[in-house]
Amino acid sequence: MERRGDWPAESPWIRPAIDALPRHLFAPDRLWRWDGHAYVPVDRDADAERWAAEVYAGPDEATVTQVTDGRASSSLSCQAVVVDMLDSLTLEPGQRVLELGAGTGWNAALLASRAGPGRVTSVELDPELAVRAQKRLDAAHAGAAVEVADGDAGWSQSAPYDRVISTYAVEQVPWSWVTQTRPGGRIVTPWGRLGHVALTVAKDGRSATGWVQGLAQFMPARGTDPGRDFRQVRGGGPAQDERPVTRELWSLRDDPHLRFALRVALSDVHIMTAADDDGLSAWLHDGASSWATLSALGGGRTVAHQGGPRRLADELERAWDRWLAEGKPELYDFGMTVEPDRQYVWCRDAATGPQWPAQEPGHIPLAG
Known part of the structure; x- marks a missing residue:
């Protein structure tokens, strides 16, 4: 990341946050590696070196943390894209944040390190993942809450939010994300199979618009028909x-x-x-x-x-x-x-x- 100049100058908080909250603290003991034909398990207890290599494969490599019906269904996103999206969010201390897709909890912890305790709510559709993410966040004293819910519906109980960020790709941005974001607030999400956008909600709350920020390949929402x-x-x-x-x-x-x-x-x-x-x-x-x-x-x-x-x-x-x-x-x-x-x-x-x-x-x- 340093050699490539990937640490964003306009968000100097990100690198210290990642130093303080490294990926391996949020990785489960069983990971999954693609062997060219199928995903095979990589267990920390059985092969710690291989497990670590999966966690830190490189800044452009995701770490698969869950496989469902032979397909990757959850992951630690590649660090370079995580950093890029956090930079695009323009997050400030004290802002209220909604994250869609808690996964392992790593991204929520990074968000909370910037926004502050009690300012981050993350939703996760998978109850088991939600419980595990909350445990990791609590162990890291992150001060972020994980709720079991469908990310497409957002989480109206804590709205309005200053910032909304999705960790899964959508073809259409759910309108609930716009209505739950205050006017002038920002929404960052992967769109489609390539690229992520940062949208600013209009003063009247009736639209959100913004520019593509970079390349990002994220998994779609759970239950999406792969075709x-x-x-x-x-x-x-x-x-x-x-x-x-x-x-x-x-x-x-x-x-x-x-x-x-x-x-x-x-x-x-x-x-x-x-x-x-x-x-x-x-x-x-x-x-x-x-x-x-x-x-x-x-x-x-x-x-x-x-x-x-x-x-x-x-x-x-x-x-x-x-x-x-x-x-x-x-x-x-x-x-x-x-x-x-x-x-x-x-x-x-x-x-x-x-x-x-x-x-x-x-x-x-x-x-x-």
């Missing part, structure tokens, strides 16, 4: 369309600004990439019935195969062309506005820039 994976969507039938691809694909992997723009324009499309000696290949699917592969064949040749009611390779290229036509906006050029009856992502200007509706997964056309 079908690529193999399930692809099936075994033949492709319905085949054509050459003349576009250079490496930016799909290497350019975070392009990836974010595609995420905005194609909100329900999952894009995976992999490189080999022939070049970069990509796999696309919408979690329902449409798919595409962009297969590198070597010698600079790439071919697209597509199937289902949508032509995802075509949609990808159109959205890519739109991004180029807009002058390659960076992810920091995007923002979000939340109102009672609609919410949308915009580029460069909330009123005059291009807009895309933000809604639950489904095909979203370009607008504006």
